[in-house]
Amino acid sequence: MDKKFLPVTREEMLERGWDQVDFVYVCGDAYVDHSSFGAAIITRVLEAHGYRIGMIAQPDWKDEKSIQVFGMPRLGFMVSAGNMDSMVNHYTVSKKRRSSDAYTPGGVAGKRPDYATVVYCNLIRRVYKQVPIIIGGIEASLRRLAHYDYWSNSLKHSILVDSQANILIYGMGELAVVEVAEALESGIAVEDITYVEGTAYRTKNLDAVYDAQMLPSYEELCRDKKVYAESFYTQYCNTDHFTAKCLVEKYNDHLYVVQNPPARPLTQMELDDVYALPYMRAYHPSYEAAGGVPALQEIKxxxxxxxxxxxxxxxxxxxxxxxxxxxxxxxxxxxxxxxxxxxxxxxxxxxxxxxxxxxxxxxxxxxxxxxxxxxxxxxxxxxxxxxxxxxxxxxxxxxxxxxxxxxxxxxxxxxxxxxxxxxxxxxxxxxxxxxxxxxxxGQLRVAPEHVADRVLHYMGKPENAVYESFVKRYQRVNKMTGKKQFLVPYLMSSHPGSGLSEAVELAEYLRDLGYMPEQVQDFYPTPSTLSTCMYYTGLDPRTMEKVYVPVNPHEKAMQRALMQYRNPRNYDLVKEALLKAGREDLIGFGPECLIHPRKEKWMQEKWDNRHRKNTKKR
Known part of the structure; x- marks a missing residue:
């Protein structure tokens, strides 16, 4: 049988002899049937288990008809924001709108909403009141319990609460999605599917929950950042299939979110089977006129x-x-x-x-x-x-x-x-x-991320001496092989623990290296990372010790500018940073200096000195 894309229109569904699909998969990305795209993996896994899938990619979230392409699915809707969190996809770390979207035909921005999973689910719920909704993908996975949201600068509910979805599949999802589908197929009500590993769900009571660890309630988390840090670390320590416990987060007396332990790791044979599925390894041909989907070119x-x-x-x-x-x-x-x-x-x-x-x-x-x-x-x-x-x-x-x-x-x-x-x-x-x-x-990209050991500690990275040893070994091996190749380090500014003194230390390292990065990686507080927890709470959740966090946009701009101190447009920020850090010694004409005094100021001082001398002579 020839490989083909999943149906994207009602006509294509009917051509297959189907009068209804089992699941409608709604995705914030364009439809790319390649194993590097989560939507492709999940839909092909379901197809391999005999389920009929209809694909709705990037529906118009302002139009209820956009999710009615296949009508009411027999078993339910599955919803994902796509390969990226929709907010990371839309905004830079400075919260400015991105001008393009690599996961959209032609790279056009704006084809999905902010907080896409929530918006799509609420759109579906307006049309189909009782249909089961299963959410997954990176956005749902990392927002499965209460989490700090950088873009609104607030603590948000579990995405299950705001989306009105029934079940959330977290992690890679192949095992859980099949078990959920089989449960629905067997006639089990969606509210009774509470036992699947790798899922979270909403419930009105805890009668069916056993051996669970209660997390602080959402109200407690909002009241005290220290409580949030402690709760987050409990979650962090419960991410392994073999050791994790069931976690419960209370929202009110009639609403709880329950996170089951993670699904087991796939065996090598199971993982091989996933990648052997009949992917088209291409974007849908309907995107050809728009120039295709840029993200595919990166991984094809x-x-x-x-x-x-x-x-x-x-x-x-x-x-x-x-x-x-x-x-x-x-x-x-x-x-x-x-x-x-x-x-x-x-x-x-x-x-x-x-x-x-x-x-x-x-x-x-x-x-x-x-x-x-x-x-x-x-x-x-x-x-x-x-x-x-x-x-x-x-x-x-x-x-x-x-x-x-x-x-x-x-x-x-x-x-x-x-x-x-x-x-x-x-x-x-x-x-x-x-x-x-x-x-x-010609060059190898590696990620030391910083050079100050204090910052590296909070990053969970090895001391800088380890990277320096690697540099020497890399240079030695290249010399042995007769190659002249370079290292390009990925470095990050404004990570928790990094003050202006550490940022200056990083700038001095770049000076000695003779390298200025073309693009600067500023720390981005994305959901459910240790670093984001530090950013929000000012505490290291591993130790509960206080940690300095650069949150002021102007200070963050100074730290970024120090990494590109040679750029004339950064002069004022670099100078201000050096003065605030007490490093005036790096302003001058010596080989160790990062910037010179402004030419016009230097000329002014020279003229003033000459003028004073002439005045004394007279």
Missing amino acids: FSLTSNRGCFGGCSFCALTFHQGRILQTRSHESILAEAKEMIKEPDFKGYIHDVGGPTGNFRHTSCGKQLTHGVCTNKQCLFPKPCKNLIVDHSDYLALLRKLRALPGVKKVFIRSGIRFDYVMEDKDDSFIRELCKYHIS
């Missing part, structure tokens, strides 16, 4: 080899979404996808990436995780690598060698990033040698 010739991350960066939401246990595809699965990729007419011989959240993770961090789970009270790599950490790049190297050997492949890049601290724990040079020789082109 990339390969996902893993999911999950035990890196534990404080500003990353992966702990809440994918979890810390690594799940990997087999070599056979990845090679099969690569061979299909090579057949595509616009493939030029370059595989753009082989990785996932972290490219060089290909197995769990220690041997006990698949039976006992990850440790709740410590990280695998921070502040120092755990003594039980398994450091082994051999499987990843074997995979990369097989991909390089495929006919039609010129080069295989690694662009999803590597953990340099993990590399430094590997005493064998084999991986870094082959990385430099075969898998980068």
Whole structure:
């Protein structure tokens, strides 16, 4: 049977001989049937289990008819904001509207609403009063309990409360979505589907809830930021399938949100099956006239080899979404996808990436995780690598060698990033040698994020000395291989813990490096990260100690400007920052100075001095 897109119109549904779909999937992204898009994975998984799916991509949220394309679905609606939180998609960190949207045909902005999941669900609920609504995707996943919302600068309810959805699927969702679908198919009322791992739900009472941990109520969270920090850390410690408890958050005497423990990690065979589904690997042809969907071009010739991350960066939401246990595809699965990729007419011989959240993770961090789970009270790599950490790049190297050997492949890049601290724990040079020789082109992007150890501590990153050791090793290996290649560091300003003195330290590092980043990464407080909790509460939830947080927009602008101190447009901000930090020594003409005095002021002072001397002579 020929592969085809899921129906997007009623006519296409009828052409398949269907008079009704089982589920309507409503998505804030354009319809791209590629395994890098969550909507594609979930709909293809459901299809593989025999369900009929209709796709409504980017409906007009002001028009009730836009979600009536297929009529009333037999089992329910599924809703996702898309591959990104809709607010991150819409706004920069300075809360300015973005001018484009890579997940929309032609890159046009404004094709989805703010808080898209809530808006779509309320639109559906106005038309279909009793239909089951299941929400998922990154936006729902990271807003499943009460959370700080940066854009409104407020503590918001669980998205289940505002959306009126029945069930929320968090995490990657393949196991949970099938179990929910099968429960609905068997005739179980949606309000009785309370037992599925990897889900959260609303309930009027706790009669069916057992062995749960009560979190502070929403009212208590709003009243005391310290209580919120404590509640958040409880959630943070309950993200592992093997150790997590059921969590309950109270909203009033007749409304509770219950979060079941996470779904188990997929086995390698199950993950292979997900990626073997009949994806079209393309955007819907109806978008061709608009120029296609830009986001596809970034990942079309990339390969996902893993999911999950035990890196534990404080500003990353992966702990809440994918979890810390690594799940990997087999070599056979990845090679099969690569061979299909090579057949595509616009493939030029370059595989753009082989990785996932972290490219060089290909197995769990220690041997006990698949039976006992990850440790709740410590990280695998921070502040120092755990003594039980398994450091082994051999499987990843074997995979990369097989991909390089495929006919039609010129080069295989690694662009999803590597953990340099993990590399430094590997005493064998084999991986870094082959990385430099075969898998980068002129420069390697890595993410030290900062140079001040105080800031790195709050980021959950290794001390700067680890990065400096990696730089020396990278340079040594490049020299051995006869390559002249560079490191491009990702650095972040205004993270909790970073004051002006730490920002100046970062600027001095860039001065010594002789490098000025073209774009500056300012800390973005996105939902459900440790760093966002610090930003909102001024507390480190791991220790409950106070942490300095740059929240004033002007100070944040100064920290950003210091990272681009050579830009003349940043002169006034850089000067103000240096003066406030007590670092006037960095204003002058010496080699260590960041900026010169203003020319006109220098000339004025010179003229004033000469004038005073002439006056004395007279």
